[in-house]
Amino acid sequence: MKVTRAAQPFLPLCQRLVPALPVPALPGRLTGLSLTLLKATALEVAILAGHLLLYPSGMTQERRAALPLPASGPAGTGPGLAPEDTVQLPRQAESRPPVVLLHGFIDNRSVFLLLRRSLAQHGRQQVVSLNYSPLTCDIRIAAELLGRHIEEICERTGARQVDIVGHSLGGLIGRYYIQRLGGDHRVRMLVTLGTPHAGTRVVPLANAHPIVRQMRPGSPVLEELALPSPGCRTRFVSFWSDLDRMMDPLETACLDHPDLSARNVRVSGVGHLALPVHPAVAAGIRQALDATDDTGPAGTGSPGLTVA
Numbered sequence: 001m002k003v004t005r006a007a008q009p010f011l012p013l014c015q016r017l018v019p020a021l022p023v024p025a026l027p028g029r030l031t032g033l034s035l036t037l038l039k040a041t042a043l044e045v046a047i048l049a050g051h052l053l054l055y056p057s058g059m060t061q062e063r064r065a066a067l068p069l070p071a072s073g074p075a076g077t078g079p080g081l082a083p084e085d086t087v088q089l090p091r092q093a094e095s096r097p098p099v100v101l102l103h104g105f106i107d108n109r110s111v112f113l114l115l116r117r118s119l120a121q122h123g124r125q126q127v128v129s130l131n132y133s134p135l136t137c138d139i140r141i142a143a144e145l146l147g148r149h150i151e152e153i154c155e156r157t158g159a160r161q162v163d164i165v166g167h168s169l170g171g172l173i174g175r176y177y178i179q180r181l182g183g184d185h186r187v188r189m190l191v192t193l194g195t196p197h198a199g200t201r202v203v204p205l206a207n208a209h210p211i212v213r214q215m216r217p218g219s220p221v222l223e224e225l226a227l228p229s230p231g232c233r234t235r236f237v238s239f240w241s242d243l244d245r246m247m248d249p250l251e252t253a254c255l256d257h258p259d260l261s262a263r264n265v266r267v268s269g270v271g272h273l274a275l276p277v278h279p280a281v282a283a284g285i286r287q288a289l290d291a292t293d294d295t296g297p298a299g300t301g302s303p304g305l306t307v308a
Contacts, residue, residue: 037243044271097188098126098153098162099289102146102170103276104194105211106134111167111276118282124289126157132173137210139169139221143176143183150177150186161188163289167276168246169215171195171238172225179260180224184234191288192238193275198222198252202245217252229259236262237288239275246272263288 099119101112109129116127130149136142150162164174164187171192177183178190199217206212214221240253247253254264265288270278 041271044273096124096126096289097159098128098157099124100146100150100153100162100164100174101127101129102164102166102174103129103131104168104170105215107167112165114279115165115276115282115285118279119286122286124286126159128153139173139176139211139214140180142173143181146173146177147181147183147186150183154186161186163187163189163191165191165193165276165285166195167193168195168272169211172197172215172221175225175236176221178234179227179229179232184229184232187234189235189237189289191285192236192253192255193281193285194241194244194247194253194272195238195255196247196252197225197238197255200246200248200252202248226257229257232260234260236260238262238264239267239281239284240264241267241270241272241275243269244272244275 101109101116103109103111108131112129116129119127130146132142132145153162154160166172166174171190172195174183174187174190175192175195175197178187196215199219199222200215201217203212207216213219216222236255238253238255240247240250242250244250244253255262256264265284267275267281267284270281275281
């Protein structure tokens with residue numbers, strides 16, 4: 001399989017949240033790109049404020065729907081990942097794989113509130129948000145725990161495979177499970193949102209945290225992910241933004257590996273925090289997941305990834 005570096009630009013997505021607002025004449029050079037940057041920054045601030053309010057709700061488990069389940073141990077007994085907020089239909093009612101959502105660094109499942117709702121409204125009725133501990137210090141350990149929970153999810157739902165959507169660090173955890181722990185037999189598709197596939201150099205002072213060091217260019221973990229992965233069965237779609245200030249350089253959020261079937265989708269006018277929240281990105285995620293139901297690999301130019 002060959003990576004396809006297809007960059008399909010979105011329209012400036014911030015326009016969908018701030019449509020037709022009058023823009024006063026600005027002096028000097030504050031036009032065009034600068035105005036787009038200001039809008040995206042304002043959107044990031046608004047999302048951050050809202051997420052801070054929701055964050056406490058994402059730290060606690062929520063009760064699952066009372067549906068017949070196979071005899072198995074309770075989900076979330078692992079030491080680092082805790083399944084949260086599961087919506088489930090009986091086995092015969094859901095033919096598509098469950099969707100597993102993995103949040104980013106120093107975050108929790110609350111970041112996926114709107115994305116979960118969007119997926120459920122469009123037929124993805126089995127959605128599981130996994131919390132990993134903020135004390136997690138190794139991507140490898142988090143990936144091992146992810147594998148255990150995916151096995152539990154498959155046993156409980158009767159599914160053979162799952163789809164994963166990972167924001168930022170969550171994408172690296174999912175990718176390590178797929179490439180290095182044999183997870184490609186369980187994961188049909190991995191969708192990453194602003195994930196530093198090649199490492200990011202942003203905020204050097206954060207190197208005090210071990211998991212941040214693992215997200216730096218040339219780290220041992222990223223070198224492992226760069227190793228050959230012949231026959232990998234998982235398909236990859238990587239959403240990257242031209243205004244993602246957590247990615248340095250911006251293109252580090254593109255996935256480029258000769259053994260992986262991958263598509264890179266460029267998003268315009270959206271920052272790092274907005275990627276798992278913006279409705280247009282959610283539509284792109286749905287299209288990416290649906291495109292693999294009846295079409296070829298994600299890297300072959302299958303339609304349905306452009307949001308207008």
